Amino acid sequence: MADPSSYRPKPGEIPVDPGVYKFRDKDRRVIYVGKAKSLRSRLSSYFQDIAALHPRTRTMVTTGASVEWTVVRNEVEALQLEYSWIKEFDPRFNVKYRDDKSYPYLAVTMGEEFPRAQVMRGTKRKGTRYFGPYAHAWAIRETLDQLLRVFPLRTCSSGVFRRAGQVGRPCLLGYIDKCSAPCVGRVTPEEHRAIAEEFCDFMAGNTGRFVKRLEREMRAASDELDFETAARRRDDLQALEKALERSAVVLPDATDADVFGIADDELEAAVQVFHVRGGRIRGQRGWVVDKQSEGDLGLAEVVERLLGQVYGGESPEGVPREVLVPALPPEPEAMADLLSEVRGANVDLRVPQRGDKHTLMETVNRNATQALARHKVARAGDLTARSQALQDLQDALELQQAPLRIECFDVSHVQGTNVVASMVVFEDGLPRKGEYRRFIVRGTPQPDGSVRVDDTAAMDEILTRRFRHYLEDRDNAGDIELDDTDEPSPGSGPIDETTGKPKRFAYPPQLVVVDGGKPQVDAASRALEGLGIDDVAVVGLAKRLEEVWLPGDDFPVILPRTSDGLYLLQRVRDEAHRFAITFHRQRRSKAMTRSALDDIPGLGAVRRKALLKQFGSVKRLRAATADEIAAVKGIGPALAATVHSHLKEDGDATPAVNLTTGEVLDDKETIR
Numbered sequence: 224m225a226d227p228s229s230y231r232p233k234p235g236e237i238p239v240d241p242g243v244y245k246f247r248d249k250d251r252r253v254i255y256v257g258k259a260k261s262l263r264s265r266l267s268s269y270f271q272d273i274a275a276l277h278p279r280t281r282t283m284v285t286t287g288a289s290v291e292w293t294v295v296r297n298e299v300e301a302l303q304l305e306y307s308w309i310k311e312f313d314p315r316f317n318v319k320y321r322d323d324k325s326y327p328y329l330a331v332t333m334g335e336e337f338p339r340a341q342v343m344r345g346t347k348r349k350g351t352r353y354f355g356p357y358a359h360a361w362a363i364r365e366t367l368d369q370l371l372r373v374f375p376l377r378t379c380s381s382g383v384f385r386r387a388g389q390v391g392r393p394c395l396l397g398y399i400d401k402c403s404a405p406c407v408g409r410v411t412p413e414e415h416r417a418i419a420e421e422f423c424d425f426m427a428g429n430t431g432r433f434v435k436r437l438e439r440e441m442r443a444a445s446d447e448l449d450f451e452t453a454a455r456r457r458d459d460l461q462a463l464e465k466a467l468e469r470s471a472v473v474l475p476d477a478t479d480a481d482v483f484g485i486a487d488d489e490l491e492a493a494v495q496v497f498h499v500r501g502g503r504i505r506g507q508r509g510w511v512v513d514k515q516s517e518g519d520l521g522l523a524e525v526v527e528r529l530l531g532q533v534y535g536g537e538s539p540e541g542v543p544r545e546v547l548v549p550a551l552p553p554e555p556e557a558m559a560d561l562l563s564e565v566r567g568a569n570v571d572l573r574v575p576q577r578g579d580k581h582t583l584m585e586t587v588n589r590n591a592t593q594a595l596a597r598h599k600v601a602r603a604g605d606l607t608a609r610s611q612a613l614q615d616l617q618d619a620l621e622l623q624q625a626p627l628r629i630e631c632f633d634v635s636h637v638q639g640t641n642v643v644a645s646m647v648v649f650e651d652g653l654p655r656k657g658e659y660r661r662f663i664v665r666g667t668p669q670p671d672g673s674v675r676v677d678d679t680a681a682m683d684e685i686l687t688r689r690f691r692h693y694l695e696d697r698d699n700a701g702d703i704e705l706d707d708t709d710e711p712s713p714g715s716g717p718i719d720e721t722t723g724k725p726k727r728f729a730y731p732p733q734l735v736v737v738d739g740g741k742p743q744v745d746a747a748s749r750a751l752e753g754l755g756i757d758d759v760a761v762v763g764l765a766k767r768l769e770e771v772w773l774p775g776d777d778f779p780v781i782l783p784r785t786s787d788g789l790y791l792l793q794r795v796r797d798e799a800h801r802f803a804i805t806f807h808r809q810r811r812s813k814a815m816t817r818s819a820l821d822d823i824p825g826l827g828a829v830r831r832k833a834l835l836k837q838f839g840s841v842k843r844l845r846a847a848t849a850d851e852i853a854a855v856k857g858i859g860p861a862l863a864a865t866v867h868s869h870l871k872e873d874g875d876a877t878p879a880v881n882l883t884t885g886e887v888l889d890d891k892e893t894i895r
Contacts, residue, residue: 227284231270237263237292243304244292245312246283253312255283258301260554262292277768278781283316298557299564306531328506329354329363331376331423336412337384337405338419340367340376353541354426354505371401372462373433374422377415378402425463427500434463478502480545480580481533484587485525486595488797492525493595495587496533500543509590511598527552530572534562542566547575547584599794608787609652615788616734619780620773622760626734627651629791632689632747633738633799634664634681635807642666643810644685645803648732649795661806662688679746682737686750693731694754731759738796740765740779741772748774764796820844823869830857834866845870 242262246255259265269276269284276284295301309317330343334350342363347353367378377384379394379402387393387406397404405415425433441456482497491511498506512525526548534542542565552558555572562570575581613625620626629649636642642664648655664681735751737743744763751759762780763772769789770779782789820831820841837855838844844852844866853863 227270227273227287230287230289232266232290234263234267237266238294239263240294241296241298241301242292242294243301243308244290245308245314246287246316247289247291248286249288251289253308253314254286255314255316256305256308256312258298258305260298260301262294266290266292279316279784286316298554299560302531302554302557302561303564309531327360327363329367329426331419331426333416333419333423337377337415339384340378340419340422347541352423354423354500368401369462370422370425371396373437373459374418374425375401375403376419376422377405379406426505434460437463478545478580479543480547481543482547482580482583482587483526483529483549484584484589484591485522485529485549486588486591487522487525488595488793491595491598493591493598494525494529495591495594497583497587498543499583507590509594511595522550523553526550527554527558530558530562534565542570544568545571545573547573547580549584549588550574609791612652612787612791615782615786616791619771619782619786619788620734620760620762622733624733626732626760628730628732629734629736629795630689630732631736631738631795631799632682632685633796633803634678634685635800635803636664636681637807641807641810642681643803643807644681645799645806646685646689647795647799647802649791649798652791654798659802660689661802663810678739679742682739682743682746683750686735686747687754690731690751690754690756694756731756733760735759735761736792736795736799737761737763738766738799739763740770741776744772744774762792764792769793820866823866825862825865830862833857841870 239261241258241260243256243258244262244266245253248254257265269280269290273281273284293304295304327342327344328347330341330348331352331354332339332341332348332350333352334348342360343351343353371378375396378396379387383394384406387397387404391407393402393404393407393409396402397407397409403410403415403418405412410418421433437456437460441453441460444450444453444456478499479501480499482499484495484497486493494510494512496508497504498508510529512529530546530548530552542562544566546562551572551574559570559572562572575584613627616622617625627650631647631649632644634642634644644662644664646660646662648658662685664684666680666684735747737747740763744761747761747763751757751761761774764770765772765779769782769784771782771789771792772779782792820826820834826834833855834844834852835841838847847867849860849863849867852858852866853860855863858866
């Protein structure tokens, strides 16, 4: 690896103008292309202290051997040049959008003498109109088959077209009136081109005039008693309506827009785009992008690179009037100017805030969320990837064996209140939800009488509690005598004699993961040492830079961003965080929901539930007599008199509310 200082330009040599720069390796290959408002400011950031750089950026600058730049006049030109160089050089360190499939388009070759409609994939060609993309090629063929009744456009290949002209006989479609047969001269080139242009207008969303024209011709033929022609126009009209039904109207104003939705986590982002033409969804596409390819990208940077790659090589017809995104790129005006220049007309780039377009954006975002979940499930379900992940962790953490059982712990609270923790279990790289556990953190008593509940104390407490159970089960199992069948005798041990299943904390993990950095890891390590456990590895995963911390180490272990081992650690950490925060919200909601029964002395949770079960609500309980209250199981005459008296005094009090949402509970309390 090269020392970045060996090829660092002198600060005075770098201009302060906007421009585009390229990093090259020792073989002169371009490994990264970027743009900047100020080249001097941006390039200087790459040559700071190498330890302060993002791991991906650090790898890039140490792989590079030289840097060069090109000055341009403004930010729009910088965007254009950056996109063209990324397409030309395909740099390894630039973010890449991995399309989840090769999408087909309905294409009309308007550049030919006799335009042809067909299914096309891959690079777009000059002189061809494209519609879509579609999810499946068969969807194009079904749509095309319906429309050929009304627009008898040529669909045959060049070879079939030439042979038909040579023999003077059209193909089957020509005989059944689904092709105007220009190959045998039934229509002139001008007439066939007019059919193709009408077909393109219909596909572009100008559908109303064609429907009205067919309705007009059908009525005229019927008035003239030409029922055969009227029946044909009726069938043509039904064919158009059937084709239109395949794309639902989502925007009533015949909007032309591309609507982008993004769902992301620390490592990856799933992108979905709906192509809306004439107010109808004409196509849908999806990508998955590695956010760490160029460092820790934010949502705005993901949007900027996405728009550049989607529209960088588009024809003017491919850029709509509106581009709706979940967040504006860092330089929205420059991006809008670039898109307008590609389209040849103004392009509105914005984030929808309300109305139908905002609703559609939410739908696209839901699709992106589902796509990201499917991508992660597919990756997690790959046996080879799981095996590689466990091997990566064994090698990186220098474990004696692969961590087949991993337990992850996370603490959740709001400013030290309602402190809870979670434990999730992964075995062989897959979650074992039946062995998840939740903890209510009690806190550590202090000499002054206070209770310590910070993150490190909570981590120490829950790990101590978890592994104390394990030690008890292990020690009890050692006292069990086996009979002739080598089965444990009834009694204590890791197996519950009533269910035949392992007890809650029967088995130890090979690896304990804590959500946090060095302080949390050291606290977890102290907890295990205090219990005399020395055969369980402990690591922490810090969120910001995804660093892996080991006990007692001053520097973290950096796993490659593409490592299956890091991906597994992140899945485990994210699952523990989800499980902990869900439990915390439940506890917080329960703590903030109060009713008139809460302050009655001597009335505990069990009796409170019994009263609510009997009467249904506090309102009905307040209307009951003391004798009726005393008739409830577990409520004696003295307590019934206390409840009756307390509710009568509190009759004009404010009704029970949820202190979090402000919702009036109508004198009811949830039975838990």
